[in-house]
Amino acid sequence: MESCLNEIDFVILEEGVIAQDVIAQKINEKKPTDDTDAFYVADLGEIINQHLQWQKALPRVKPFYAVKCNDNKPVVWTLAQLGTGFDCASKNEIALVQDLGVLPERIIYANTCKEISHVKFAAAHGIQMMTFDNKDEISKVARIHPTAKMVLRIVTNDALSCIPLSVKFGATLNECRQLMECAKTLSVDIIGVSFHVGSGCMNPQVFAQAIADSRRVFEIGTSLGFNMNLLDIGGGFPGMDNDKITFEKITAVINPALDHHFPAASGVKIIAEPGRYYATSSFTLAVNIIGRKIIHRASTDSDDKQRTVKTIMYYLNEGLHGSFDYCELPYYLSKPILFKKLCPDQQLFNTKVWGPTCDAWDCITDQWKLPELQIGEWLLIQNRGAYSVTISTTFNGFQRTTTHHVISKEAWKILQKIKKGNQSPAEEQVQVVWNFNC
Ligand SMILES: Cc1ncc(COP(=O)(O)O)c(C=O)c1O
The missing domain is CATH 3.20.20.10 (Alanine racemase)
Incomplete structure (x- = not known):
């Protein structure tokens, strides 16, 4: 590591392993009572x-x-x-x-x-x-x-x-x-x-x-x-x-x-x-459902019939003061992928999805239809690389979300090839040391 100017942390994945496998591995490694912190995997x-x-x-x-x-x-x-x-x-x-x-x-x-x-x-x-x-x-x-x-x-x-x-x-x-x-x-x-x-x-x-x-x-x-x-x-x-x-x-x-x-x-x-x-497509955010509130409200149909509407409020451990940029949400919020596999005929409900802070503006969306999920379950939200890590705050004492950076073996080889053709002799002098595990 002599003349190390920078340390860049990322993992070169083994042949055949992809970023989604890393997300699954990280979630499976976590103990639900000790660590359900949100995290990104950046490909x-x-x-x-x-x-x-x-x-x-x-x-x-x-x-x-x-x-x-x-x-x-x-x-x-x-x-x-x-x-x-x-x-x-x-x-x-x-x-x-x-x-x-x-x-x-x-x-x-x-x-x-x-x-x-x-x-x-x-x-x-x-x-x-x-x-x-x-x-x-x-x-x-x-x-x-x-x-x-x-x-x-x-x-x-x-x-x-x-x-x-x-x-x-x-x-x-x-x-x-x-x-x-x-x-x-x-x-x-x-x-x-x-x-x-x-x-x-x-x-x-x-x-x-x-x-x-x-x-x-x-x-x-x-x-x-x-x-x-x-x-x-x-x-x-x-x-x-x-x-x-x-x-x-x-x-x-x-x-x-x-x-x-x-x-x-x-x-x-x-x-x-x-x-x-x-930046957008490289980041997937894994967030945990930390709270839930089920609400039944009476509503009147157009034909004057009374019925009860069920809405589920989910509270996640990431919100508008963290990884979500309120300016872009209506245009750029990807639908979540449910980490746990569900049966295909599961009923979907209206939801309201909140961030973890005490701010009532901290509402991520009310546009997702989701099944009834439990506290502790994980949602994966793709395309979260833009204006997320750079705008996130520690409002209410919540820590910034960690990123695990990975690259596939194949992409790594392509990068080496492109890099060779790009660097000027002066730039080649600068040594960058990267920490990676295979
Ligand atoms: C001066 C300037 N350049 C570039 C950008 C990047 O824009 P975008 O992320 O939409 O490509 C911004 C975004 O605010 C900007 O202010």
Whole structure:
């Protein structure tokens, strides 16, 4: 373990063993009276699959993974091995990525309003690319990091997205010229344009419009003498298909829009900042039913007949203050898999599923129909990798949920192969030690 800069904990699975087997093993090992803590199993192979799909579907777009989405070290490390860049929002995210041996050229500091000390840190650590959308930020950068390469973030029409971001970030097209003139006066360099269509984009056409708008801003920048050579199309890509949107529907809009407004011959480098896309599907959450309340309520049918409706309230040991992101739930909550096998004709009931805290807002969903389950039973919820570990709190004294990271033998071999082709000689110098058990 000499010259160990980092320790990355994950397990390389034996031939034929998959992540689901690990979940089953962990649950079976637990003693119901001593330990029913929720846990995640993260399958790093899923991240590799997503990456291979990205390369095929968006060959002109280099992904800069948005670390905010899931900053577990093995996740970030896997992406570093795959050769992605990184979108960092703070000095801690920059430090995390750099500790894994990633060079500054592979990092964009994509936060339009940065703390002065964080800008200083970025400057001291060689980070050049940074986003902005206002004059004050340009003045700040001119003072603290005058050699930065600035990327102007513009607003998008993202009102239909799960989490619209343009209410807080982005300059309107009308504001762009003035901002760029201000940068010129302060001798700050602008190299391109960025946008974000909102996390959980529901309308691919927003990408097409934003790419067209970016072209207009490129023209303004070029007319002012900037060498505009970077387009950053942000995040917003789904991490799992749902009935409203798929990755394919989005790429089918992006590729022709890029070819039209930024053809390969233009020489413009195109990057994106996907978070959800990479992290979602790799994490499965195992949660335990810690409490239950059965409610019978009288209700009147449309034909005036009285009947009794049974609703079961389940209390889980994970909730909105932990692994569940209330902003995205209606769109992205997978139905649970019941760990215990049930007979197929089991009756299903209306349920209300709560988190463990004393907060009455801590309701995960009332949309699941579930059979009558007992305290101590386990539910498995897939696709929990995005905005879960990074937003969870210890509200009410509940601990953060542990993650067991695994990778199949096959995926491990693929990663080694990709890694060989990706690393620059400087990056190969950095030694990362991983702890794994077979
Ligand atoms: C600047 C920026 N880039 C990228 C992302 C990642 O977005 P997503 O997870 O939807 O891909 C976010 C999410 O909030 C963001 O604010």
